[in-house]
Each structure stands twice: as structure tokens, then as C-alpha cells.
Amino acid sequence: MRTARACLFTFYAVMFATSFSTGNALALVWGNYSSTGYNPARHDPYQQDPAFVGAGFDLSGIGVVNGGWATMISDQYFLSAFHAEPTNGGNQSLRVDFFRDFKDKSPDESAWIDPTFRMKLGVTDLWVGKLLTTPS
Numbered sequence: 737m738r739t740a741r742a743c744l745f746t747f748y749a750v751m752f753a754t755s756f757s758t759g760n761a762l763a764l765v766w767g768n769y770s771s772t773g774y775n776p777a778r779h780d781p782y783q784q785d786p787a788f789v790g791a792g793f794d795l796s797g798i799g800v801v802n803g804g805w806a807t808m809i810s811d812q813y814f815l816s817a818f819h820a821e822p823t824n825g826g827n828q829s830l831r832v833d834f835f836r837d838f839k840d841k842s843p844d845e846s847a848w849i850d851p852t853f854r855m856k857l858g859v860t861d862l863w864v865g866k867l868l869t870t871p872s
Contacts, residue, residue: 775787781795781835781838782838782839782840782841784838784839795838796834796836798834799814799832799833799834799847799871800832800833800834800835800843801816801830801831801832801833801849802820802830803820804816804817804820805817806832806865808871809864811870812866812867812868812869812870813864813865813866813867814832814864814865814866814867815857815862815863815864815865816862816863816865817861817862817863818856818857818860818861818862818863819861830848830849831846831847831848831849832846832847832848832849832867832871833845833846834846834847834871845871845872847867847868847869847870847871848867848868848869849865849866849867849868850865850866850867850868853865853866854866
């Protein structure tokens with residue numbers, strides 16, 4: 737039964753990942769990728785530049801983890817890039833920092849990642865992580 741639930745969860749997570757809102761999809765990549773190269777004005781929310789690719793989007797479900805990004809898909813589960821998977825295979829405890837406005841680098845709230853739960857989504861570069869607590 738547990739295997740069936742894990743498969744079902746993977747299916748729904750993949751379906752959700754493919755139907756992200758534009759803002760969340762941009763948030764997954766704004767820090768490290770652009771077809772024209774990295775430009776802090778366009779890719780760093782802390783710059784507060786009107787040229788930022790996520791300007792005008794609600795990014796409240798986006799967290800910063802170990803230099804990467806975590807996009808919340810439920811109260812406790814998030815998606816992130818597998819190549820930057822921060823728990824080192826469950827051997828390290830890290831937290832996700834959440835910012836209400838990205839006007840400073842001091843998080844408004846933080847939540848620890850559950851080091852015992854991680855799930856790579858098939859052959860994609862996505863993984864599902866779980867927070868130990870529910871951020872507000």
C-alpha cells in the first residue's frame with residue numbers, strides 16, 4: 737500500500753509541476769539560468785529592479801535553500817532542482833528561508849527540511865522535499 741501511495745504522490749507531483757503558474761516556473765530558474773546569461777537586475781529578487789523577471793508575481797511560496805530555490809506545492813512539500821539537492825542524500829539538515837518581499841536578506845520565516853524524506857521525480861531534474869513544520 738505504501739508503494740502505491742508513493743507512486744500516486746509522484747504522479748500528482750509531476751502533474752502539478754507541469755502545470756505551474758508562470759510565476760512559480762520562473763522562480764525555479766530565475767537565479768541560475770537565462771538564455772542571455774545571468775543578470776542580477778533580471779534574476780536576483782534582492783536587487784528590487786523593475787527588470788526582474790518575477791516582478792508583479794506573488795512569490796510567497798518560494799523559499800531559499802542553501803543558495804537554491806524551493807517552490808512550495810502544498811503546506812509542507814516543495815519542489816527543487818535535483819542537481820542542487822541540499823540534504824546530501826538525507827545526511828544533512830537544512831532549512832528553507834521564506835521572504836515576504838525580498839527587500840532584505842533577513843528571512844521572515846524559516847522551516848527545517850526533513851532529512852529522511854526526499855523523492856527524485858523520474859528522469860527529471862526535480863525532487864520533492866518535505867518540511868518538518870508548516871510555514872505560515
